Amino acid sequence: MFEKVNPAHPDKVADRIAGAVVDIAYETQIDPKVAVEVLIGHGVCHIIAETSAKLNKKKVVAAVHRIAGNLDVDLVVVPQDAHLARNQADAIRCGDNGIFKGMPMTEEQKTLSGIARDIYKACSYDGKYIIDGDRLIICQSNAKTDHLREIYPAAEINPLGDWTGGTDVDTGATNRKLGSDMADSVTGGGLHGKDLSKADVSVNIYAFLKAQEAGKPVQFCCAIGDETVGGIPYEEIVETARAYIKSVGGFEAFAEWGLV
Known part of the structure; x- marks a missing residue:
């Protein structure tokens, strides 16, 4: 699911x-x-x-x-804050406390991520999608329900009919869709709107990437000021996250889809 x-x-x-x-x-x-x-x-x-x-x-x-x-x-x-600034003054240290659990993506999650991207390419408006085994729910604004039904005949599409979404219908706030961005991975903080010194960004990315490599859960915790996390130099974790952010085109581009 x-x-x-x-x-x-x-x-x-x-x-x-x-x-x-x-x-x-x-x-x-x-x-x-x-x-x-x-x-x-x-x-x-x-x-x-x-x-x-x-x-x-x-x-x-x-x-x-x-x-x-x-x-x-x-x-x-x-x-x-001046106290937080001093923590980073002479070394690369964790910028916050946190718990982090990276999880490998399931085939179900990969399937829905692909569907979401395909629909968005054709209709770049507010949309939300759910998969639960054989059940697929598509809620896509500014799209003709009948047209979507031709492409996904077995899906439940726009249960209330055609609709218009966006920020004139609903409010939006940072880090309110972490489940969409991280699937089964777990964090105690927020993934977006922070620099790489923040463990909420770098350790989450690192744990997720290592979970995909290992094919099993990867867990970390850290305290503010730590120079190593799980025996790994924090500088190495930051540089891994930096390379990932660069590969997707920056922090704004990263926020479009998150990690999944």
Whole structure:
């Protein structure tokens, strides 16, 4: 059983905006410290960013308009906490506490991820999809139900009929769709809107990738300030996550689909 949402779902729009802000921070520093929360809906996008980087407000607003349309942007930027900054001052250490369990993807999860991507290529609007064995549920806005039924004749499609979604119908918030992004993997924190020093980003990515390699669960826990996690240098974990983020096109692109 698995649920997947596409990049136009309001929660994913919020994740993508948070990722775009992190990308902007990395344009100004090699290793910025940044944590971003986004709440979006009904014509307004609220952003709170705690960061060591100097964010260009025009670039942030432009990113919001590019991703979500011409919304009013309420942007609050504050410095990173001084105690947290000292933790990172002279070495690469864990930027937060956390638990992390990477799980190998199942064939069912791979199937639904493929379906979600195929539908989104043809119809880039708000959509949500569920698979449970032989049961497939497709809720796709701004699409003709009859057309989808021709492609997926056995699926339950738009149970209430044709509909229009997006941020004028529903609000979106960062890290509210972690099940969609991580499948059976488990985390105590959020995956999006943070820099690579945060274990919520780097250790989650590392654990997921190692689980795919091993074909079995991979678990870690860490405390803020740790220089190793599970016997692995934290710097190595960060660099593995950095390479992965680069391979998918940055933090905004990562937020579109997550790890699954």
